[in-house]
Amino acid sequence: MAIDRGASVGAAFRRMRYHPPMAHRCATHADSTATHRCDGCSELLCEECVEEGHSLLFCKLCGEMALPLASGQATTSPERQRQRARSAPYSLWDALGYPLRGSGVWLFGTYVGLVALLGGLSLLPGLGLAFIFVSLALSLMLSGLLLSIVRSTANGNNELPGWPDWDFYVLLRDLLQLISVFVVSAVPVVGLLYLAGCGVVGLALGQWSLMCWLAFGVGLALGAALWVVALGSVALYDAPFSAFRLDLHLAALGVFRGSLIQVVIFLVVLTLASEILQAVVLLGLPLVGSLVASAIGTYTLFTGAHLIGVMFRQHADAADELYIG
Ligand SMILES: [Zn+2]
Numbered sequence: 001m002a003i004d005r006g007a008s009v010g011a012a013f014r015r016m017r018y019h020p021p022m023a024h025r026c027a028t029h030a031d032s033t034a035t036h037r038c039d040g041c042s043e044l045l046c047e048e049c050v051e052e053g054h055s056l057l058f059c060k061l062c063g064e065m066a067l068p069l070a071s072g073q074a075t076t077s078p079e080r081q082r083q084r085a086r087s088a089p090y091s092l093w094d095a096l097g098y099p100l101r102g103s104g105v106w107l108f109g110t111y112v113g114l115v116a117l118l119g120g121l122s123l124l125p126g127l128g129l130a131f132i133f134v135s136l137a138l139s140l141m142l143s144g145l146l147l148s149i150v151r152s153t154a155n156g157n158n159e160l161p162g163w164p165d166w167d168f169y170v171l172l173r174d175l176l177q178l179i180s181v182f183v184v185s186a187v188p189v190v191g192l193l194y195l196a197g198c199g200v201v202g203l204a205l206g207q208w209s210l211m212c213w214l215a216f217g218v219g220l221a222l223g224a225a226l227w228v229v230a231l232g233s234v235a236l237y238d239a240p241f242s243a244f245r246l247d248l249h250l251a252a253l254g255v256f257r258g259s260l261i262q263v264v265i266f267l268v269v270l271t272l273a274s275e276i277l278q279a280v281v282l283l284g285l286p287l288v289g290s291l292v293a294s295a296i297g298t299y300t301l302f303t304g305a306h307l308i309g310v311m312f313r314q315h316a317d318a319a320d321e322l323y324i325g
């Protein structure tokens with residue numbers, strides 16, 4: 001009797017797919033593969049039978065801890081969210097709606113309003129010191145918020161997190177981290193201009209050659225890419241002076257490639273657009289102008305930080321290997 005091997009292998013595969021071997025079937029859902037086992041009632045649990053706590057995973061049947069069956073399965077809720085987010089499709093188009101999604105729109109609106117108000121206040125005389133204090137407080141909050149956007153996105157969240165807690169020293173550290181990121185991203189532009197022998201005086205006198213402008217352009221593009229990678233790494237791989245690990249950041253440029261170019265183009269286009277709009281609108285309508293500029297600026301920062309988080313979660317394994325080792 002001739003056996004159609006192809007057909008029988010195909011049938012066996014289908015059986016395996018729809019009816020996993022007894023040993024790995026969920027106790028409640030016979031058609032689902034079990035991923036975890038309960039530490040309390042010892043039942044096998046599928047995705048549906050595992051409940052996410054604040055940080056740990058629990059059995060839906062008895063409420064005890066759910067432990068992973070295989071080493072690749074998630075042990076904690078953030079890990080599970082990250083795994084789910086990595087396998088779910090998420091395009092640049094989806095990311096563009098980030099600051100306006102769900103309850104995040106309130107935080108976005110509040111921040112835009114605060115920045116616009118501050119812009120308006122700066123036009124009033126006699127508020128010098130108060131203005132400086134409020135600006136500093138807002139910068140501290142913004143630093144904490146940007147790093148927390150990168151973190152929460154990398155952990156699988158596609159909605160804005162809430163305001164960071166007001167902890168002065170934590171926020172001050174976040175602000176210093178961001179300043180270090182800016183310092184590091186200035187290295188290519190300064191370095192290339194120095195190598196090409198182009199100085200600020202030459203620029204002021206209009207004596208910059210084509211070579212100077214070329215060095216300037218390349219330096220800016222490289223600096224923007226470094227800014228993106230360094231910001232993501234200080235948010236996710238918290239180590240002292242991690243912003244200054246140029247060697248790691250340069251290696252990361254090769255890891256992220258396409259996604260990185262996408263983020264850089266997004267940041268450059270929106271920053272230019274907001275500068276031009278601001279210049280045009282501010283001339284005629286200072287109040288509307290400062291509101292529009294604040295909205296575009298906030299949108300660019302929030303969505304940019306989100307895109308950085310998306311990039312790091314999509315390349316999580318390679319990034320972990322590079323920054324943790
Ligand atoms: Zn249980």
Ligand SMILES: [Zn+2]
Pocket residue numbers: 026027028029032045046047048049
């Ligand atoms: Zn189940």
